[in-house]
Amino acid sequence: MATKNAGRQVLLQGNEAIVEGALAAGCRFFAGYPITPATEISEAMSYRLPGVDGTFIQMEDEIASMGAVIGASLAGVKAMTATSGPGFSLMQENLGFACVAEVPCVIVDVMRGGPSTGIPTHVSQGDVMQARWGTHGDHPIIVLAVSTTQDCFSITVKAFNLSEKYRTPVIILADEVVAHTREKIRLPHPGEIEVLDRIRPNMPPDWYIPYENNSRGVPPMSSFGEGYRYHVTGLIHDVRGFPTERPDEIVPFMNRIFRKINQHFADIQMVHEESTEDAEVLVVAYGSVSRSARRAVREARQRGVKAGLAQLITLWPFPRQTMEPLLRKVRAVLVPELNMGQMSREIKRINQGMTRIETLNRIDGTLITPAEIFARLVKL
Amino acid sequence: MAEDTKLVYKYLRHDKKFPHVWCPGCGNGILLGALIRAIDRTGLEKDEIALVSGIGCSGRLSVYVDFNTVHATHGRALTFATGIKLAKPKLHVIVIMGDGDATSIGGNHFIHAARRNLNLTAIVVNNNIYGMTGGQYSPTTPYGALSTTSLYGNIEQAFSIAELAGMAGASMVARGTVYHASLLDELIEKAILKRGFSVVEVISHCHTQYGRKNKLGGAVEMLRWQKDSAVRLEKARSLSQEEMEGKFTIGVLVDRDLPVYTQEYRKVREAAKKMMARPS
Missing domain, CATH: 3.40.50.920 (Rossmann fold)
Structure with a gap:
C-alpha cells in the first residue's frame, strides 16, 4: 500500500544503513580507520559526507579517530566513528574521556570473533562486556544492539538522539552478519524522523556553568567559538570544568553523571x-x-x-x-x-x-x- | 614590564584556583607568557582560539588561560585538535605538548598531523624528560643521561623534534628556547599566522627532575646552558660542523607553502556535490 509518505525503498547492507541513519540524524563528521567488518561504514561516509557539507577523515589509527570525533563534537558537530573489536579496544581511552567530559558522540562496533585478531571475517557478540566496561574507571554508558538492516537505520538515529540528549557517548553494537546482510529497507522522509540536538546555553556567557548540577543531570553544552569559553578535561572536575581533588566536588560530579542516565531509564531502555x-x-x-x-x-x-x-x-x-x-x-x-x-x-x-x-x-x-x-x- | 603583566592578566582565568602546578623556575611559565604575547600580537579574539594540550606538566597550561580549552588525553592532543579544526575551520587551533607527549605516546599522531598539513599550530615543550611522573627518560633524553629509569645512563638515541616535523611534511618548523623569550614570542606568532601545519619546538628545562639527576644545576644554570648552546640560524650557517658540536640552532628552520588540508577538502566537497547532482 504505497502512499506518498511511505518513504523510499532501498536495498542496503547493514553498514550502509548505519551511514544513512547517521546522516538522517544530523551526523556531519566521521573519523575512522579501516577494519573488517566495519570498513563499508568508512567507505560510505567518505562518499556521502562531503556532498552534504560534512567532513570525512581517515585517521592514522582508531585512537586518533576517537580523539577527532570528540574534537568535532566539542566544536558543535554531530560526530561518529566505526570499528571492530581490535579498533574498539584502541578507542577505549578516549571513550572514557568522552564519558567524563560528557561529549556526545556515536561509536559503532561491528563485532567479529575475538579475542585479539581473532576471526576477522566472522560473526561474534564478544564485545558486550567491553562495550560496558572497556574504558577504565566507573562510568555510565549507553549501548544499543542492532539486528536488522532497518534497525541499522532507525537505531542509529536513536543513538544520536540519546547521545545528544544525555551528553554521553552511545555505542552501537552491530555484528558481522547484521553489517553485511543486504535487505530491502524503508528510508523515511526527513520530516518523519525525530532528530534531537543537545541543549545549548541561552544565558549570558558570564553566567554559564558548563558542568552545572541541574535537575535533569544534563548541563547545557556550548560549542567552541560561540562566546562561552570553558575548559574541557579528562580530570575529574568541578561544575566550572576545572580539575578538582576535593571529595565534596568529586562525589556530586560522579553521582550526577550516573544519575543523568539512571533517572532516564524509561527513556533509554528499549526491549x-x-x-x-x-x-x-x-x-x-x-x-x-x-x-x-x-x-x-x-x-x-x-x-x-x-x-x-x-x-x-x-x-x-x-x-x-x-x-x-x-x-x-x-x-x-x-x-x-x-x-x-x-x-x-x-x-x-x-x-x-x-x-x-x-x-x-x-x-x-x-x-x-x-x-x-x-x-x-x-x-x- | 607592568604592561606585560597587565597583558598576561587579561588572558588568565582568574576564577581558576591558582597557584599553578609548576615548580618555581619552570620554563612553562615563560612559554605561557610568550604564548599570550604572541596571541595578543595576532589581534585574534579570545573566542577565536581553541587551545588543546596533552598530559604532563605542559598539559596543565590550557586550564589557566581564557580560551576554548581542552586538556586532552596523553599524546592525543593533536587528534582532538584535528576534529575541532575540521568541524570549525574558523577557529585557530593551538596545541601544547611535551616531548614525551608529542614524540613518544603521540609520535604517530605527530608525524601524521604534519603529513596531513592541517592548519594547526603545535608547540612542543622539550625538557628532555618526563617531569610530572618524576623524571623518566623520554625520546629526547640525550644518550648517556641519567633518569629514574636509566640509572646506568640512557642507551637510546634522541629524536630531533624539529627535524622530525620537517621531514614529516610540516609547512613551518621553528625552534626557540625559554631563555630567548622575545624570539619565542615572534616564533609563536609566526606559527599561528602560518597557513598549514606549523611546529615550534621550545627548548626548556626541568631542573627539578633532569637537572638534579644529571648535576646540571638549578633553573638559572640550565637557562644559561640554553643561552650558551643556542645559535641563531643566520649565524649557524657560517659555522662549521665542529663549531656547532653540542649546540643547536634556533629560529625558523622550515617555511614553505604546501597544500593545506581544509583547502583540499573543499575540492572534495565540490566534486561530491557535482556527483550527487548528476541524474542517476
Missing part, C-alpha cells in the same frame, strides 16, 4: 517483546541472534509451546525494569548468544532466583540457527 503476554518460557536475545530466536519462538508457538521473545535493543544500562517482570512470570529463560555467556551473566545477576536461566553459546564464528534454539526451547 522488543513478542508473545510475552502469556509466555511460560522466554528467549532473551539481541543482535543477529534475535532473528533466529524470533523464528524459533514462532515455530514453538505453532507446536503449542507458550514461548515468548524479549529482544534487547538497549544492552546497557541493562533494561532491568522491563526484564524483571518478565523473569518473574516465566518458568524458564534461554539466552542464546555468540559468546561464552556475557549477557546471560547479567540476566542471572538480575534474576535472584525468580526463574531458571539456561544458556546457549557459540564461539565458532557461525550463527546460532533457529533449529538449535527451537530444540532447546521445547525442552525448557
